[in-house]
Amino acid sequence: KSKAVATPTRTKEILKTYGFSFKKSLGQNFLIDVNILKNIIEEAGIDQTVGAIEIGPGIGALTEQLAQHADRVVAFEIDQRLLPILEETLEGHNNVNVINQDILKADVERVIKEHFEQGQQVRVVANLPYYITTPILMKLLMDRLPIDSITVMIQKEVADRMAASPNTKSYGSLSIAVQYYTEAEVVLNVPKTVFMPQPNVDSSVLHLEMRTAPPVQLEDEEFFFDVVKATFGQRRKTLMNNLARHFKGEMDKQEIRDRLEKVGIDPSRRGESLAMEEFASLANVLYK
Numbered sequence: 531k532s533k534a535v536a537t538p539t540r541t542k543e544i545l546k547t548y549g550f551s552f553k554k555s556l557g558q559n560f561l562i563d564v565n566i567l568k569n570i571i572e573e574a575g576i577d578q579t580v581g582a583i584e585i586g587p588g589i590g591a592l593t594e595q596l597a598q599h600a601d602r603v604v605a606f607e608i609d610q611r612l613l614p615i616l617e618e619t620l621e622g623h624n625n626v627n628v629i630n631q632d633i634l635k636a637d638v639e640r641v642i643k644e645h646f647e648q649g650q651q652v653r654v655v656a657n658l659p660y661y662i663t664t665p666i667l668m669k670l671l672m673d674r675l676p677i678d679s680i681t682v683m684i685q686k687e688v689a690d691r692m693a694a695s696p697n698t699k700s701y702g703s704l705s706i707a708v709q710y711y712t713e714a715e716v717v718l719n720v721p722k723t724v725f726m727p728q729p730n731v732d733s734s735v736l737h738l739e740m741r742t743a744p745p746v747q748l749e750d751e752e753f754f755f756d757v758v759k760a761t762f763g764q765r766r767k768t769l770m771n772n773l774a775r776h777f778k779g780e781m782d783k784q785e786i787r788d789r790l791e792k793v794g795i796d797p798s799r800r801g802e803s804l805a806m807e808e809f810a811s812l813a814n815v816l817y818k
């Protein structure tokens with residue numbers, strides 16, 4: 531039996547055999563450490579009952595591990611040069627389907643219906659192409675797909691922002707957006723040396739467990755996210771300053787002050803000090 535795809539020697543061999551050259555524009559940094567992959571599989575909660583979705587299988591480093599541990603795997607890969615390679619590296623695994631498609635354009639809901647059993651747990655696991663980390667994750671969250679969790683290798687800085695708590699440097703509208711849909715946790719920090727080629731940024735594994743019910747009750751979701759963005763507009767400024775600017779022409783300062791008082795939020799605070807529940811009361815009281 532040949533070595534795992536993710537060993538440095540096997541990876542080099544495969545790349546050489548196919549004359550494969552990395553495309554930086556597609557965020558191609560392949561994993562060459564089997565231990566990291568096993569950790570990811572474990573953190574993702576993959577077992578023989580689970581349906582796994584992978585984004586960007588590359589030459590199959592993670593796909594191979596998923597195929598061994600999950601019931602079934604569907605992988606979206608945009609680069610068609612990788613298809614013949616994947617055919618070879620995943621040969622012998624009859625529970626994997628590779629779809630040659632841009633994940634941002636894919637109808638993921640339909641794919642889930644077609645490939646997985648009704649009621650089966652579905653978990654997304656990926657070493658994401660970093661140039662589109664946020665668009666991919668926001669698509670998966672906002673489309674309200676029937677998935678249970680997302681476990682992804684991404685830039686450390688973005689992982690920190692997504693999982694951040696109030697009163698930290700990383701906390702911002704992205705933290706609220708992600709944590710509205712999921713419980714977010716950075717589960718692993720990963721050195722650059724486990725990738726080929728090595729990326730310029732540090733990486734982390736982020737685990738997102740989908741919420742089954744929203745964490746707060748909102749009058750209007752879109753309005754809530756608008757208010758959150760507005761309060762982080764200029765980080766150094768107070769809630770009052772950012773809100774007055776945002777609602778200019780619609781609500782004057784006195785009106786804003788009165789409404790904030792109703793929910794006990796001090797207008798001289800900064801956005802970065804507000805927890806999700808406070809943002810919810812703020813948005814609900816400002817909503818007309």
Ligand code: SAM
Binds near residue numbers: 561562590659660
């Ligand atoms: N999973 C492999 C690994 O860990 O070694 C490769 C990870 S590499 C960071 C990202 C992969 O995503 C590449 O194979 C790249 O071609 C693919 N990719 C880039 N943009 C994509 C897109 N829009 N849709 C699907 N796959 C994409």
